[in-house]
Every structure is written in C-alpha cells, then in structure tokens.
Amino acid sequence: MIKVGIIGSTGYAGGELVRLLTAHKHAEIVWYGSRSYIDKKYADVYRNMFEIVDNVCMDDNMEELAERVDVIFTATPQGLCASLVNEEILSKVKIIDLSADFRIKDAATYEKWYGLEHKSPQFIEEAVYGLCEINREKVKKARLVANPGCYTTCSILTVYPLAKEGMIDMGTLIIDAKSGTSGAGRGANVSNLYCEVNENIKAYGVTTHRHTPEIEEQLGYAAEEAVVLNFTPHLVPMNRGILVTGYAKLTRDVSDEEIKAIYDKYYADEKFIRVLEKELCPETKWVEGSNYVDINFRVDKRTGRIIMMGAMDNLVKGAAGQAVQNMNLMFGLGETEGLELVPMFP
Amino acid sequence: MIKVGIIGSTGYAGGELVRLLTAHKHAEIVWYGSRSYIDKKYADVYRNMFEIVDNVCMDDNMEELAERVDVIFTATPQGLCASLVNEEILSKVKIIDLSADFRIKDAATYEKWYGLEHKSPQFIEEAVYGLCEINREKVKKARLVANPGCYTTCSILTVYPLAKEGMIDMGTLIIDAKSGTSGAGRGANVSNLYCEVNENIKAYGVTTHRHTPEIEEQLGYAAEEAVVLNFTPHLVPMNRGILVTGYAKLTRDVSDEEIKAIYDKYYADEKFIRVLEKELCPETKWVEGSNYVDINFRVDKRTGRIIMMGAMDNLVKGAAGQAVQNMNLMFGLGETEGLELVPMFP
Amino acid sequence: MIKVGIIGSTGYAGGELVRLLTAHKHAEIVWYGSRSYIDKKYADVYRNMFEIVDNVCMDDNMEELAERVDVIFTATPQGLCASLVNEEILSKVKIIDLSADFRIKDAATYEKWYGLEHKSPQFIEEAVYGLCEINREKVKKARLVANPGCYTTCSILTVYPLAKEGMIDMGTLIIDAKSGTSGAGRGANVSNLYCEVNENIKAYGVTTHRHTPEIEEQLGYAAEEAVVLNFTPHLVPMNRGILVTGYAKLTRDVSDEEIKAIYDKYYADEKFIRVLEKELCPETKWVEGSNYVDINFRVDKRTGRIIMMGAMDNLVKGAAGQAVQNMNLMFGLGETEGLELVPMFP
Amino acid sequence: MIKVGIIGSTGYAGGELVRLLTAHKHAEIVWYGSRSYIDKKYADVYRNMFEIVDNVCMDDNMEELAERVDVIFTATPQGLCASLVNEEILSKVKIIDLSADFRIKDAATYEKWYGLEHKSPQFIEEAVYGLCEINREKVKKARLVANPGCYTTCSILTVYPLAKEGMIDMGTLIIDAKSGTSGAGRGANVSNLYCEVNENIKAYGVTTHRHTPEIEEQLGYAAEEAVVLNFTPHLVPMNRGILVTGYAKLTRDVSDEEIKAIYDKYYADEKFIRVLEKELCPETKWVEGSNYVDINFRVDKRTGRIIMMGAMDNLVKGAAGQAVQNMNLMFGLGETEGLELVPMFP
Secondary structure, eight states: OEEEEEESTTSHHHHHHHHHHHTOTTEEEEEEEOGGGTTSBHHHHSGGGTTTOOOBOBOOOHHHHHHHOSEEEEOOOTTHHHHHOOHHHHHHOEEEEOSSTTTOSOHHHHHHHHOOOOSOGGGTTTOEEOOHHHHHHHHHTOSEEEOOOHHHHHHHHHHHHHHHTTOBOGGGOEEEEEEOGGGGOSOOOGGGBHHHHTTOOEEOSTTTOTHHHHHHHHHHHHHTSOOOOEEEEEEOSSSSOEEEEEEEEBSSOOOHHHHHHHHHHHHTTOTTEEEOOTTOOOBGGGGTTSSOEEEEEEEETTTTEEEEEEEEOTTIIIIIHHHHHHHHHHTTOOTTTTOOOOOOOO | OEEEEEESTTSHHHHHHHHHHHTOTTEEEEEEEOGGGTTSBHHHHSGGGTTTOOOBOBOOOHHHHHHHOSEEEEOOOTTHHHHHOOHHHHHHOEEEEOSSTTTOSOHHHHHHHHOOOOSOGGGTTTOEEOOHHHHHHHHHTOSEEEOOOHHHHHHHHHHHHHHHTTOBOGGGOEEEEEEOGGGGOSOOOGGGBHHHHTTOOEEOSTTTOTHHHHHHHHHHHHHTSOOOOEEEEEEOSSSSOEEEEEEEEBSSOOOHHHHHHHHHHHHTTOTTEEEOOTTOOOBGGGGTTSSOEEEEEEEETTTTEEEEEEEEOTTIIIIIHHHHHHHHHHTTOOTTTTOOOOOOOO | OEEEEEESTTSHHHHHHHHHHHTOTTEEEEEEEOGGGTTSBHHHHSGGGTTTOOOBOBOOOHHHHHHHOSEEEEOOOTTHHHHHOOHHHHHHOEEEEOSSTTTOSOHHHHHHHHOOOOSOGGGTTTOEEOOHHHHHHHHHTOSEEEOOOHHHHHHHHHHHHHHHTTOBOGGGOEEEEEEOGGGGOSOOOGGGBHHHHTTOOEEOSTTTOTHHHHHHHHHHHHHTSOOOOEEEEEEOSSSSOEEEEEEEEBSSOOOHHHHHHHHHHHHTTOTTEEEOOTTOOOBGGGGTTSSOEEEEEEEETTTTEEEEEEEEOTTIIIIIHHHHHHHHHHTTOOTTTTOOOOOOOO | OEEEEEESTTSHHHHHHHHHHHTOTTEEEEEEEOGGGTTSBHHHHSGGGTTTOOOBOBOOOHHHHHHHOSEEEEOOOTTHHHHHOOHHHHHHOEEEEOSSTTTOSOHHHHHHHHOOOOSOGGGTTTOEEOOHHHHHHHHHTOSEEEOOOHHHHHHHHHHHHHHHTTOBOGGGOEEEEEEOGGGGOSOOOGGGBHHHHTTOOEEOSTTTOTHHHHHHHHHHHHHTSOOOOEEEEEEOSSSSOEEEEEEEEBSSOOOHHHHHHHHHHHHTTOTTEEEOOTTOOOBGGGGTTSSOEEEEEEEETTTTEEEEEEEEOTTIIIIIHHHHHHHHHHTTOOTTTTOOOOOOOO
16 A cells, blocks of 8 residues: 655645545555645545545645655645755655646746746756656656646647657647636635636736746657747636647648547557547546546648647646556556546536 | 446436446446437447447347346436336346336326326336435345435435434425536426526426425335425536425424434434534535535524535436445445545535 | 715625616716725726726725715625714715615614624614615615615515515515525635535525524514524525525415415516516526516415515625615616616526 | 617527617617517517517518518528528618628638528628728618628637738738637537536537638738638637637737737727737626627747737627627717627626
8 A cells, every 4th residue: 555645635636636546446645734724624624525534634744754655745836845855855755746846857947937946956857757648667767756737738648749740830839728717726816716717718827827838848859849839828617627729730731540640659558548539529528537638630721730639637637637647657556546537427 | 247238328317327337346338228329329429438438329128138137227207117117027137217207106196296107007016215325125125226316315315314203393394405407407408508507596396396296205204294395496507416405393492412413323324424514514516426415404493493404416326326326235235336436526 | 967985896796886887877986995906996906897997996985985975885894884984974975885784773683693793873773774665765865775685685575575465474484595606705715716616506604694684674574573584595606696485384375366466566566576477487597687686486285385486686686786776766866777787698 | 769670589699689779779679580489478588578578579571571670680590691681672671680691702602611502692792791890981881781700700800900010920820719608509409508518618610610711801801811710619618708819920020019009009999999908818707798899919029929819798799789889880870879888797
C-alpha cells in the first residue's frame, strides 16, 4: 500500500485527488494537508466525503511528511512546492507537484510569466514533465514530477502528433480554449460567484495566460523548433471540462485519412486518449468524471487549415487523474489503476 | 459472472445502468435493448461509452433474453414489463423492473393513477418492492423486483423511521420534492429543452403525480395505517439530484436527540444512508453520482412540526444504483458491489 | 424629475434599482452610494452600465443626501437604515428602506430574529409596510416605507386572499420556497461560488429564516388571528426568481371556481398580479425581469388541502421593482411608471 | 402607428420580436403568424405574454398580410421568405427577413451552403443587408431588408474597422465563436435537451457553418478583397449571448492606442456599439437583453497578431433587436426607438 500525503487537499484539485485515491486499491491517504482548515474534519470541508474519510486536516509540513509517506502530492499555489523541497526530502519521498513550479525548464521564463522568483532552480533539470503519454519512460524513473496544467494537457495532446510529424506550420498555430469554472479554484472571489459566471462567457488572460509558455515549450520539443503561439482561455458556465479548439495551416495537401492515421500512430494504444470517429466533435460532457481525452479534427480544403479539437475533464486528466497516472507509473503499478472511471452522463 | 440483459438501455436510467454495470466485477451486459436504436452502436447513442462498450442495440425480446441472461432489467415506460412477462420467463430469469408496473399492490390504484390496464396482475402479489434497506430479506428471494421510483425512494427513506416509530401524525404529512431534469427522461419535448428549463423552476403534477400512491402505500405499511398525503414535485435546472422536504406534526414533544436516535436505530448500519451531523442540511451535490441518500431533520418547537430532508442522485439510488443493489441481493453478492461510488464534487 | 439617492447601490438589489431608475421617465439618480467602491466609476462595478451611467460611487451620507434628493433608497444590510435615520432627515426626504429594519412592528421580534438591537424604534409605528397591492393608500402618504422582503412578498401575495376570506386553516399553513442565487447577495463567500451552487439544491435557514416573522405578521393581519407557520427556503441554481409553494387545509369544501373568484376579487384589477388560467403552474422564467407575480392554486379533494403557488423575480417585485412601485405611489406618479417591463424569455 | 405582421412569431427570435415590439411606442403587432400554433392564444405558447398579448396565432399568409400591415417580419426557416415574396407584395409592404434568404448576393453561394434552390433570385440585388451601423443609408430606402445572422452580426462588427482600414491580413483571419442555446431554436431535438446541453461545451458545424460565406462576403466588401476564413461556432450552456474571438496577423507594427483610435473612428457615435476600456474583455452577461455589442481587442507583440473580441445578445442585436433597428430606419423613426434596453444583470 502506497502511503500518500497531500499538501493542499481542500482545493478543487486536492478534493479530486481525494476522490480518486479513496477508491485506489494500492494507495492510502495518510495526510490531508490544508493550511486553511487545520484540525477541521476533512468531511466537514467536503461533505461528499462524510463516512468515507474520517481524517482531520493537517498543516503543510513537508519535512514530517517525507518521513511518513511514500509520495507527496502538492496541489498548492505556484511557488509553494519550490520553496519547500530540498535534496533531503527528495531522497526520502517522491513528489508530484500539481503547481507550475517545475513544468518550465527555463527559470527565467517561469519567473517572467509567473512574476515569482524560483526558489529551487536546482531541481528544474531533474523534474520530469508528467504528461504520461509522451514522457512515460522518464516518469517511471522520476523522483520529482511536474504534473502538467489543465489547459496545457488538453492543448498539447490535441496537437502533439501533428506537430511531431511536421504536418502543421507551427507559426500559424492558434489555440482557443474553454474551461469550466472549477479551474478557477475555490477562492472566494466576486468574479467566481454563481451569479457572475452563470449565463455568461468571457475570454480572460488574453495574450498573458501562464499556460502559454508551457504549451510552447512542449510543442517546441515535438516540432523541434521554437514555437510562439496565441493561447486564449475562456470561462464557461459549467463546473468541469476543458475544450480546446486549435487552428493551424497544414504544411501540405493532406486527406482526412492521412491525418487520422497519424493520430492513430500515436494514440491507438493509449487507453486514455480516444480519437473519435469521423465528423464527431469532442464534447466535454462525454468525458466528465473520467481520465479520457477525446480528440478529433477537421481538414478545411478552402483555407488549407486543420481544426483540431480536444475535450477532457480539467480536474481529472487535467489535474488529479493525471497525477494518479503519474503515481502509478512511478511506483510500477498498472498505469490505469484507480483511473478506470466511466464518464458520467448526463 | 452474471449475464445481464437491459430492455430500454438508451434512456437516462438505462444509460446509468450501463455506466454502473460496466464497472461491476461480477456482471456483464450481453444485451443492450433499445427499440429506438436497433442495430445502432450503443456508443453512438451514448458517446461516453466509446471504446468501453462495443455492442450494438437490440430489439426488446424478453423470450429470447430469458434464454440468454440471468437477469433482465426493464428500464422502459409503464406497461411494457407487465405486457411481456409470463410464468415461463420468470421461471428462467430474474427480472428487475424499473417501471411502476409492479410497485403498487392494488391493481385498481395502479390503473387509476397510471391510466393503464394492468396486463399481468397475477404477478403483483409475488413482486417484491425493491427498497433494499426496508425489504432486504424479501429481495434476496425474489424472482421479480419492482424497483422503486426516484421520488418515492427519497421520500420513503426520509420519513420511514419516524412513521414506523409513530413519531409523526401521518395525516399532516406533506412532501415537497425537487428534481433535476434527467428525471424527465430523454424524450424530445419542448418543455425539456435547455432554454425552457434553464433559469426556471416550477411545480408540476400538483395533486396528481403518480408517485403519490406509491409513497402512501409504503409509508402506510410503516405506520400501520392508511396514509393520504400531498406530494408536490418541482423541476429544477440541474441534471441530477432529488431533494425531498417533508413536513409533519410530531405526535409528542421530542428532542433532536431522540429523533436522531430513531434515525440511527434504522440507518446506522446502512452503508448507503448517511444521517448528517446536527444542523447540516442535505444537498444533492454532495451525493452526485453515488448511491448515497443523505438525510437530516429539524424539530420546530414553535409549530410542533418536524422538517425532514433527504437528498440523493435520482439516476443512482433513485434508479440504476438501487437496481444494481437489488441485483446484488438477489444473486447473493455483496450488497455494495459495484456501488462504492464516491460522490463527485464539484 | 424626482431626485434619487441610493445607499448601497452596488449590491444586486442596488444594481437592479439602477437598471430600473435609469429607464424611469420621472426619476433621476444623483447619488450612487457604495461604501465598498467609493470614488470608483459605477460602470466599472456594473459593466452593463457602461456608457449609460457616468457617475462615480459615493460614501453613505444620509445627512447630505437629505439636502440633495427627494427620496433615498437604502439597499443595505439590516441595521444600517435604522442607525442613520432621524426626524430631521425624515422631515426633508422620503425613505424607502429595502432592508428589514422597519418591516416588523414589534421591535422585540425584530431583535430576536435578526440578533440586532433596533436603533430607531420610534419610527417603527410610522413606517408603512410597502406591499403596494395591500397597503396602497397608506404608502401614498408615507415618509418612510419598509420595502418587503423577497420571500415575503411572494408568500404573502400568494396566500393573502384566502387568508383574508377565511378559506384556509392558518394553523396548517406551510410555505416551501425556492430562490435563485441573487437573493444571497454579491458577497464573496465560498458557499455562493459557481461550482458550489451549480448542479445543487438545498434547504437552508430551516425553522430560523428571518422572513418567517414578517410573513406571520402580515398574514396575521389578513386572517385577523396570530399566525405561526413553517417557512423553508431553498437555494436553486439560477440567478433570478422565487417560487413559493404553500400548503393549507381548507376550512370548508370548496370548488376551484370559488377559489378562483376569491383571487379575482382581490387581484383582477392588479396590474402586477396575474392569476393564471386553470391548471397552469407558475414558473419563474415567465416573469423574469418583470414586476409580475404569477399565482395559481390546486384544490386537492383527497386531502382537503389547497396548494397555492406564486412566482416572481426576486430582484424586481421582490426588491427594486416594488421599491420603485412604492416611490411612484409616494410621489403621485402612475403606479406602473418605469415598471412596464415585459418578461424576458428565454 | 406602424402596423406589424410577424410570420414565425413563436420561435425564439419571433418571441423576442414580440417582446420588443410590445413595448415599442410607434409599432403595433396585428398579426402573430405561427403555422405550428394556428388558432392557439399566443400567450399560451409564450406565457410571459399573459395579460400582455391577447391575440391568437394565425397562418402564414403573406398576400393577406400585405393588405393589412406596413411591415412584415419573417422569422422563419431558410427558404420560406424567398418562396412567398413577389413584386406585388413588395409594392404594398416592407419586408424584414430574419432568415438567410436575401443575405448573400450570389445565389449559387447561397444554394451551395444552404442546400436549397433560391426561389426569388430576382430580389437578391435589391435586398439591403441590414447591418445598420454599416448600411444605414441604404436601409432607410429599402423595401426588402435581409436581417443579418447572429454570429455574423457579432463577427462583422468586431472585425469591420480593422478590415476596412487594412490593419489585418485577411488571409490569416480566424473566428472562434460561442453561442447560447437559444440560437439553436425551439425545435424539440434530443441534442437541445437540458441534460444534453447543460455542463457541456462542443464545437459544431466545423468548416461548414452557413454563416461563413455571409461573414466572408461582408468583410470582403470592407477589405476590398475576397476573404476566405475559418469560422467555428460552439454551443455554450446558457440561454442567450454570443461571444466572438477573432485572430489575425497585423499588417504592421501598431500600438493599442492606434487600434483604439480606429475603432473609435467607426463606432464612437454608434449608440449600440461600446468599445470597452483598455484591458477589459467583453462578457455576454453585460449586454444581456439589450441591443449592445461590446467590443475590445488585445495586440500581441510576441506573435504579431491582434485578438478581437465581441459580445452581444444573439436574440436582440443578433436577431429581433437589429430587425427593429432596421424597421426604425425604414420608417424614419429614431433609430433607438424601442431599443433603449438596459442590460439585465445578474
């Protein structure tokens, strides 16, 4: 039984980790960290957990956790994990960081987009970017995994095969993304109130959203060139789900079948990626509550562009599900353990 | 492995049966009945099931099913199950009927409220009302189970201990219920369109809703008297969930602690019923996707009434989950098999 | 042109006052009070008002306002209006208080339910309860109007004719109410976040909600007896709208037609009250954005009860619309001035 | 008083026409056409209109209407208006067609994208494309106005000034649009049911949506070149609102201020177009129920692109509001008559 500690267990991503790990056959949460709710029963904060979780919330103590658990998940604001981690801790415990601290290989880029000084640049090189479908082998050997962002997971997986195979002109790539409101977190802000979000849609973080450099870096590795793109997120009145719509010029005249073959080459054996049948557009509802990413595309002969679409649950494959997938790989478990979640509809 | 056939697998309750049984370790669906979608791939009707279910939809053939499966679930409109079932079929296969055909012991009452002639009154007596927490032992031996209605499950379980113990004046009982829209089914009616339901709430079926006699009958058994009550359902702009608010005069001056003790007497050992901590009101979101019913109450000294509240997921405990719970009992499996679903939040 | 000052113009009720008064032919807002946003442009707080309102927010200064305006609306938390008002102010300016400070004639009752000391009990007697359809003539002569609560307006208007005519046993009256989330205000609380309210319904304030004594007092005047009832509010995932479902024993055997005639006696000439055609249930969506209250009922011969239903927009007839209606009466304008709002559907 | 006839008054756009014209001082609806509800009271179909509209629905008889009214609005499926109109009718009555029949100047393009034979190509040349802000003078003299599509209105107005002034490379223009569900109409389809739309987002009509050639044609006039672009609509779980996010390469290095000046040049005097203050992103909620289009943009120095955003209410400025605006112009009324609607929030 893998002993798990969670730092930041009472945010939405933390809560989803608890939902998934509670049902995981080979893991057991022994530390529910939550600076905001210390000594409060976890099930009083998330009442879905009544009679399922009896623990109380604990402070964020990574040193003590390193002694008591096999793996720490940090589902915390940017900067916290980097400020706590050190070599002694990493020598005792594996860390899966759901924040952005170790996702970007260039500390200067991190500091520019996040407006934070990086407190542990010495571990950036070692950290593995935990997008399992792409970095599976590296994850298996990692001590420190940077769990990808929600928008980035969906964006990268949707575009990756075509970038890798040189099918699209990376300089023309535009990603227009739409997210449910759980992505904004559980903070008590007026802009996240029911009445402000409901019956409303807006773009935000236009040209400045922090997931931009993460997408650029990873797609740059795939395309083997520097990538600069526009990424525009939108807030949608729903709890869960991210939909990504990507646009790019094709590098050559190509048929739907050729594109489909490329997606299949990379994803046919991937349990959690479903390339849909012809003409079907991904919908977030069809993957809700599960670790799936549904992907499809449409070639437009009129404009010479391809429209790529990807849908997933931002709290599962976009956060907690992918984190558990990383844990499974790091501990040699079956990769789908605890993640064979059937999407809930309606 | 229990072989399962579903008649009516493409309604919302049928779809939920598929979601639950797909993940059930000891059951296997071998027949996806759907008169509306014969020969169509099931995953084309419910795309959440893509790469999970490969079967195509079949016609409703109970005779053939009786030869091929161990249990038939009928998730069909009222009247269908009663028109198909016969002794030969029942001698070969167990039936769990999610419609109302065998819920009401008095055929005349059924015919009056449903406006239908009952086609198999000879099986009404035998049929077991499948509210597991109350009729567990009978269910274990049943050939034919009448799976309770959604509103009725929540209403009965919320009121049952107090009715049984004579704590409330049954002549004063009023049940005001609120349901998500999946309860209205997947039929293409203008009144169920997104724009008509969204940002709206209304009562419907006032004084005439068909779940009324079902609640009256079952609570009558508990109270050992004839019960006549007002039941008023409301349509709420959400997909899933039923909340029941019950009002009744207390038969004597009683403390919160005494009432709590009565609930605990009946439900402390019930896995799927959670009597909440003092002052907490049940919320449908805290049980979403799970088989739980959350219950609590408030005594009002000013009026001498008790307000009883119950929340559950109408498609799980109110339909498919309870049906699986019945199946587990009928086949001697662990009662919670396939139902240890952690509620999804948010 | 009536000069208007609003104290508390940036809450949801305040915002609705601005929406309505901006389009009012005989009123002009000259003071947008908002302690939270002093010196900020009003249109930066409510961006729907961009290019419509150019003013900046001002502090809450009732003394100064009394010099500059003809009427002050206080859309503020309980206690504020009572703490600011005095005889000198009232001699200069009319006040319409949207808080509960002057709604309840018995200060002790107010203090018990609200947990506040009343700072101006000397004005309670004079204050007119501004339910226009019932107190029209008194409102016309008032200096100080207590604008009714949202739940109370809908509850009282739905039950009033039957209470007045002795048709119902007031001791059996139960009111089960459902409200959209704007009723909870614009405060930044976790429990009002989109993800917590969406796909959820719950009761709250069970047996303790502050609108209870207000309903009891007003219906007591109608019935000419002391009324004690159960009032249970529920939070519904929608922005606007209140639906009230009332239950009571009829005092005698009565036909639908007789009840309809009673409602018509009181409401046939009331512009803002629509008694629906037979069998139609009120829906909040049909009155959204307007000052209407839609009412209907159903007699249940089985139980001897009547089920009464009322629907309205909580921010219009339940707050700002009724306040404007009061203003119209107090200043001798046409009662419907600025309130001929056609409900918006969908 | 302008006498108005509506053909198709019971769809959502028709219902919105009724809402707006009912409050219009100089217009009176005398014919509520609705083939689906002939002889039914209009207020039984749209119950918000109870006690406001007493008329019954009539058949679609354009010949008779031409005798009785001054203007006909056709809010009908594609093809109907073109099949009914003729010279005699147009000599007697003005027509504002809310369908696509006369929007596209090239009949072959219409027939290709709509899959319909055009029944009245002889009137295409004469018909004026009723985008008031651009074709105001032509509209004033028109007999037949083609009221623009919802997506197209928002897309064109958002991009127009920059296309006109040569600021963007039209070959790089991509429009990603998001719409509320009322845009899908009131037809009873499974895909528009509450449970299918709620908690879901999807793209549809990718590369094939019929508003594409309309946007291309109008922006082509502005840019004075043939335009071919990608337009991708998405279905959002809300009733009303369209948000358009446009992407294009800038033709030269340009500051935010220069772009703002260009928008102001075209829109500073336009009552219904609000160019927002710096850095604010348009949100559909801020214009709900009104005839406003809110527009803003962001220049991205990194990519050399501009992101343009526009938000409006699809049923008002995107359909009925613009139709009324056209009527006002055609009859020499004040352009804003009946359209001074303050957006409703929340």
